[in-house]
Amino acid sequence: MLKALVLLLALAPPCFAQDVPTERLQNPGFDRDADGDGLPDGWSTDEGRIQWHEKMFMGKDYEIISRPGAYVLATQDVDLEKGQKYTLTLKCKSDAGGLAGVLLLHGEDRPHREMPLLWNVQAAGEYEEYVTSFEAPNPVACVYIYNVARTKGTVYYDRVSLREGEPDYPIINQFSLKEIDRPLTEPLPSRHIDWASPLAGGPIKAFVTIRNFRCLRQLIELTQRIDLDYDAVETGYTGDVCNSMTGRRAMKRLQDGEYEVFIVPSRVGEAVAKSIREQVARGAGLVVVEGFGRSSTFVEGHPVGDDA
Ligand SMILES: [Ca+2]
Numbered sequence: 160m161l162k163a164l165v166l167l168l169a170l171a172p173p174c175f176a177q178d179v180p181t182e183r184l185q186n187p188g189f190d191r192d193a194d195g196d197g198l199p200d201g202w203s204t205d206e207g208r209i210q211w212h213e214k215m216f217m218g219k220d221y222e223i224i225s226r227p228g229a230y231v232l233a234t235q236d237v238d239l240e241k242g243q244k245y246t247l248t249l250k251c252k253s254d255a256g257g258l259a260g261v262l263l264l265h266g267e268d269r270p271h272r273e274m275p276l277l278w279n280v281q282a283a284g285e286y287e288e289y290v291t292s293f294e295a296p297n298p299v300a301c302v303y304i305y306n307v308a309r310t311k312g313t314v315y316y317d318r319v320s321l322r323e324g325e326p327d328y329p330i331i332n333q334f335s336l337k338e339i340d341r342p343l344t345e346p347l348p349s350r351h352i353d354w355a356s357p358l359a360g361g362p363i364k365a366f367v368t369i370r371n372f373r374c375l376r377q378l379i380e381l382t383q384r385i386d387l388d389y390d391a392v393e394t395g396y397t398g399d400v401c402n403s404m405t406g407r408r409a410m411k412r413l414q415d416g417e418y419e420v421f422i423v424p425s426r427v428g429e430a431v432a433k434s435i436r437e438q439v440a441r442g443a444g445l446v447v448v449e450g451f452g453r454s455s456t457f458v459e460g461h462p463v464g465d466d467a
């Protein structure tokens with residue numbers, strides 16, 4: 160069985176569907192130390208696990224830095240409303256193989272069940288934001304911050320924020336396979352005619368949805384026939400999933416309006432559909448491969464075969 164690790168990444172500016180999202184964590188930026196113990200207030204930690212460091216002298220903006228060998232860097236208890244959606248935003252960076260991660264321990268009366276929120280995040284060398292949304296499984300919870308790699312590298316956290324509500328832009332999750340599960344070679348080419356490959360002017364930048372990564376071969380067949388520079392986004396059967404092996408790039412391209420065509424053979428969630436609608440309205444192409452009845456998700460008009 161493939162053991163996939165899902166990392167949720169985003170580069171978008173914070174923007175929430177709710178008007179005034181409420182921060183649920185104390186001292187999310189690690190900037191306050193009112194009790195003067197040299198560690199950020201509100202977080203349970205110690206000097207053996209982190210270094211508390213002012214990013215710029217007199218800047219009053221602090222970061223926490225993992226110590227070598229430290230696994231759990233800091234924790235904080237938090238009360239959640241069961242069933243409510245929340246958004247976790249990390250501003251972090253890493254070096255030398257350090258891996259960022261945040262886990263929620265939760266339960267009815269006491270926190271005891273694990274729920275990774277962002278895990279094995281191979282953060283960039285410069286500070287960037289990583290976002291995920293989730294539904295609170297239980298009311299009693301504790302947030303754990305890690306260097307998942309433990310013995311390797313360093314992780315720096317500038318901010319760990321937990322707010323009510325969801326962002327109103329699509330979050331494309333980074334889907335990563337463990338090294339042992341990754342393919343050894345490029346996909347085998349099947350017999351085909353290169354009718355649009357290579358293309359004059361270079362490959363077409365395409366955003367392609369698929370129900371499941373198991374259907375990826377169909378897309379590979381297509382890309383052997385037409386030059387596509389594509390990001391494949393797994394949507395699940397009902398559109399409640401949004402994963403990509405190039406999630407980070409897909410998020411950026413979507414935000415920057417770089418896609419020339421959207422190829423949609425699966426159901427997509429509303430945030431993705433809205434983003435596609437906006438970009439098609441600005442001139443991007445749209446190919447709905449199946450589910451013609453649902454083409455109204457993206458464009459006004461009648462389904463194929465409807466003469467009314
Ligand atoms: Ca900070």
Ligand SMILES: [Ca+2]
Nearest residue numbers: 192198199200
């Ligand atoms: Ca303190």
